[in-house]
Amino acid sequence: MAARACGCVKDSLTYYMMYKMLRNRFGYLDWWPGETNDEIIIGAILTQQTSWKNVERALANLKESHAVNLKKIGRMNLKKLENLLKPSGFYHQKARRLKAISKYIYNNYISLDELLSKDRVSLRKELLSLDGVGKETADSIILYAAEKPAFVVDAYARRILNRVYGIDTDIEYDKLCVMIEGAIKRDLGLYKDFHAQLVELGKRHCRLKPVCKGCPINEHCAYFISLTK
Ligand code: SF4
Known part of the structure; x- marks a missing residue:
């Protein structure tokens, strides 16, 4: 058509x-900057309302703390996480969102891969039910982390x-x-x-x-x- x-x-x-x-x-x-699915999802949250340059600075902080990992983020002290995320702006909100996503994944699934292996439609519905995950963020996660076609x-x-x-x-x-x-x-x-x-x-x-x-x-x-x- x-x-x-x-x-x-x-x-x-x-x-x-x-x-x-x-x-x-x-x-x-064919890109999305991110070496792992954790990094892709973290980047998709951090890029909300800011430029990618600022996301890179926050990701560099996380890398220095060996914390580009949703499981680790879930366990990390909130204040410490907020400090690491500061360059990405709205860091109180983003730290809480990442922690909530981590909690959701590890309360409901054995691993991130288990969640990402769901079919595209179910995965989108589930991602959209999470705080701070809008349609653009959900589709970025589906396309680049879950590797399923979503525009x-x-x-x-x-x-x-x-x-x-x-x-x-x-x-x-x-x-x-x-x-x-x-x-x-x-x-x-x-x-x-x-x-x-x-x-x-x-x-x-x-x-x-x-x-x-x-x-x-x-x-x-x-x-x-x-x-x-
Ligand atoms: S897409 Fe159209 S408006 Fe945009 S730069 Fe190209 S010619 Fe200009």
């Missing part, structure tokens, strides 16, 4: 075509899809997921790399103030086309 554009997108650029054009420019990215709708994706296709930035999260997941093959590698490509585009070109010159999809972007008319 082709992407539904706002009517002014040249050549009706499909989501998959957009992905291919980004990949041709940026190369295969992650973050601020970059919303901004780019709004400018390229005219999709409302306030569109309901699940509605946007259905639109994208219905239009591209449900494939783990593709979903990971597509997310990474959108982040790359958002950082290099589609910033708050867009740098459209040299953007790999500018000829197909409704925003850019409207500027050149």
